[in-house]
Amino acid sequence: MxxxxxxxxMEVRRAVVGSEYVDRAIQNTDDFNSPLQELVTEYCWGEVWTRPGLSRNIRSLINLAMLTALNRPHELKVHIxxxxxxxCTKEEIREVLLQATIYCGVPAGVESFRIAQEVFKEEQQN
Structure with missing residues (x-):
């Protein structure tokens, strides 16, 4: 490593998905999944997310489209x-989800919109 x-x-990961989420992931690390946590943190967040070619908000919007396409609701919620x-604005997120709905299918889009509304509601309460 x-x-x-x-x-x-780790710095980028905390900035993007929040320290609370990262701390939970780390607390749930054991001998079995610690290599995965290291891999994700080092390569996903430390190698790719730190590259200068795209801004963090563009990377986030791309992730939303990909996670919609892959139908990964848990990760989608984290990345919203x-x-x-x-x-990213709610309007930008909506537009990405609409675009993904057309190319990934209505059921995937409907689920992504449902998750986004849930996150927006939770964020409003905080």
């Missing part, structure tokens, strides 16, 4: 919050 890349990844943390 590259310690510097891991630390950069991340998109908001990265400065």
């Amino acid at each position: 590259n310690k510097e890349r891991f630390e950069k990844g 919050r991340g998109a908001l943390n990265n400065g």
Whole structure:
């Protein structure tokens, strides 16, 4: 493991999805899944998310489209919050989800809109 890349990844990961979420993930780490946590933090967050080619908000919007396409509701919820943390607007998120609905299918889009509304409601209460 590259310690510097891991630390950069942890910094970006916390900034995007929130320290509370990251802390829960780390607390649930054991001998079995610790290599996965290291891999995700070092390569996903430390290598790719730190690249200069795209802004964090663009990366977030791309993630929303991909997670809709893959029908990954748990990760979608996390990344909708991340998109908001990265400065994406509800309107931008809506437009990405509409675009994904056309290319990924109505059931995937309906589920993604449902999840987004849930996140927006939760964020409003905080």
